[in-house]
Each structure stands twice: as C-alpha cells, then as structure tokens.
Amino acid sequence: MAAVVLTNKRSLDYGYRIGVELNRNQLIVWSEVWEFCEGLWPTSECGFNKYIRLLHGVGVVISASLSNRITLEMRWKDSNTVGFYYQINNGPTVEFSSFPRPTPAQSAFTLGYYYVVYNGRTAKYLQFSLVSPSNVGTGGWTLIIENPSFQVGNTWYLIPRARAVQGPNSWIDAIWYWGCYQYTNVNALYQRNSNIGPYKVKFYYTSSTLSDGTLLWG
Numbered sequence: 001m002a003a004v005v006l007t008n009k010r011s012l013d014y015g016y017r018i019g020v021e022l023n024r025n026q027l028i029v030w031s032e033v034w035e036f037c038e039g040l041w042p043t044s045e046c047g048f049n050k051y052i053r054l055l056h057g058v059g060v061v062i063s064a065s066l067s068n069r070i071t072l073e074m075r076w077k078d079s080n081t082v083g084f085y086y087q088i089n090n091g092p093t094v095e096f097s098s099f100p101r102p103t104p105a106q107s108a109f110t111l112g113y114y115y116v117v118y119n120g121r122t123a124k125y126l127q128f129s130l131v132s133p134s135n136v137g138t139g140g141w142t143l144i145i146e147n148p149s150f151q152v153g154n155t156w157y158l159i160p161r162a163r164a165v166q167g168p169n170s171w172i173d174a175i176w177y178w179g180c181y182q183y184t185n186v187n188a189l190y191q192r193n194s195n196i197g198p199y200k201v202k203f204y205y206t207s208s209t210l211s212d213g214t215l216l217w218g
Contacts, residue, residue, distance in 0.1 A: 001017065001018050001072060001074065001126075001127070001148065002015060002016065002017040002126070002127045002129070002172075002178050003016050003017075003074070003110070003125060004016075004123075004126075005101075005108070005110065006105075006106055006110050007102075007104040007105050008104060010043055010044050010045055011038040011040060011046065011173075012035070012036075012037045012044075013036060013172075013173060014033060014034065014055075014102060014105050015032075015033070015034040015036060015172055015176075015178070016031075016033050016034075016109070017031065017178075018030070018031050018032075018072045018073070018084050019072065019131075020070050020072060020086070026061050027061070027064045027066075027070070028059045028060065028061050029059070029060050029070070029084075029086045030057070030058060030059040030060070031056065031057070031058050031074065031084035031097045032054060032056060032057050033054075033082075033099050034052055034053065035102065036051070036052040036176045037052075038173055038175050039051065040175070045104075055099070055102070056097070056099045058096065058097035060096045062086065063088075064088045068088050069088075069089050070087070070088055071086065071093075072084075072086055073085040073086075073087075075151055076107060076108070077098065079101070079107040080100055080107070081098050081099065082098065083097075083098045084097045084098065110125040111126045111150055112126070113125070116173065116174045118174045119174055122171060123173050124172065125172065126150065126159070127165065127170060127178060128145055128148045129145075129165075129170075129178070129179070130145070130183070130186070130203050131179070135183065135184060136186075137185075137205075139204070139205040139206070140205070142202055142203065142204045143202070143203045143204075144201070144202045144203075145200070145201050145203075146199060146200040146201075148162070159199070160218050161217065162217055163213055163214060163215055164210050164211065164212060164213065165212060165213075166179065166182040166210070166212040167179025167180045168182060182209065182212075183209070183210070184209050185206060185207060185209060186209065187206050187208050187209060187210045188202060189201070189202040189204070190202070190214075190217060191217040192215060198217040198218075199217060201216050
C-alpha cells in the first residue's frame with residue numbers, strides 16, 4: 001500500500017509505503033517514507049534539481065505462513081506521527097515502526113487522482129499492489145489483496161472504485177512513480193470477471209497480462 005502526503009512547497013511531496021515480502025522463506029513486514037521533488041520549475045522547492053530520497057526504512061521478520069491473512073495499516077497516530085502496523089489473522093495489531101511528520105508535510109494522506117498539466121500524466125495518490133524485484137516467471141502461486149480502505153476521522157471506508165495500474169503508469173507526480181516494468185503474464189480475478197466479489201483482487205500467473213486501466217470494481 002502506498003499513499004502520498006502533499007506539502008505547501010511547490011513540487012515537494014512525501015510518499016509513504018507499507019508492505020509484506022517473502023524473502024528466503026521468511027515473511028517480512030516493511031515500511032518506507034520517501035521525499036521527492038520534481039524540479040521542473042525555477043520556483044520549485046528544489047529548483048531544477050529533481051531528486052528522490054529515502055527518509056525511513058524498517059523491515060521486521062514476522063512469525064506467519066503464506067496461508068495466513070496479514071492485515072497492514074498505516075495511519076496518523078496524531079497530527080505529527082504516522083504509525084505502521086500489522087496483524088496476523090485475528091491476532092493483536094502490532095506497531096512495528098513510526099515516523100514523525102516532516103515540517104512541510106500536511107497531516108493527512110491524499111487520495112484519488114490528479115491530472116498533471118505539465119505532461120498530461122495522471123498521478124495516483126493511493127495505490128495497493130503486487131511487486132517483486134523480477135518477474136516470478138512460473139505458475140502455482142496466487143496472491144489476494146482485499147478490503148483496501150482509507151480513514152476519515154475515526155471511520156474506515158472501503159475504496160469504492162479501483163482500477164489496475166501497471167508499473168510504467170503508477171505515477172505519483174509528473175516524473176516519479178512507484179512501479180517499474182509491466183508485470184507480464186500476471187492476470188487477476190476481480191468483481192467484473194468472476195464471482196470473487198467487490199473489494200478484492202486475486203493475482204495469478206498465466207499466459208495473459210492484466211491490462212492497464214482495467215476496472216476492478218466500482
């Protein structure tokens with residue numbers, strides 16, 4: 001899961017991410033916070049010196065198996081700190097890292113789309129995804145993401161509408177994006193092509209590829 005926190009400085013924003021990774025037969029939950037600046041205008045906070053840098057990175061090995069349901073959450077503990085949490089099945093919710101708000105940042109995650117006038121790209125401020133360092137390249141696996149949600153006040157809401165976004169189109173501003181290459185030979189089951197129901201997507205390896213922009217639900 002990845003979300004953007006905007007600032008009142010031109011071209012300067014922050015990206016927050018949380019995920020779970022299978023690495024050498026261990027399951028690791030991780031959190032990251034990135035600072036990025038487009039550097040496209042002389043009035044940008046960084047001038048013409050575009051950059052992206054990691055401010056926070058934590059990984060923790062958890063006692064879970066691939067068949068477990070792992071719930072991930074990142075939320076504002078107060079107006080100055082974001083906490084990162086995980087839960088295994090119906091067990092306790094565990095905070096495994098936190099990060100103080102950078103001074104220019106707003107105290108909220110930004111949702112939805114933003115049309116970037118500079119180059120006509122569409123920034124997607126909230127994303128949930130399947131990623132890997134390289135294409136898995138073999139079958140026999142599935143991955144389910146369900147009930148992606150956002151919080152307003154003390155209430156959680158399910159994301160009402162979701163579309164597929166391949167790596168090259170996962171923009172978060174005019175020049176930076178979370179993904180990399182298209183994930184070839186990975187497709188998905190979702191509400192519009194199966195009886196899996198809303199708020200859920202099941203990825204699997206096959207001979208076809210999930211098309212960019214596919215409406216998953218909503």
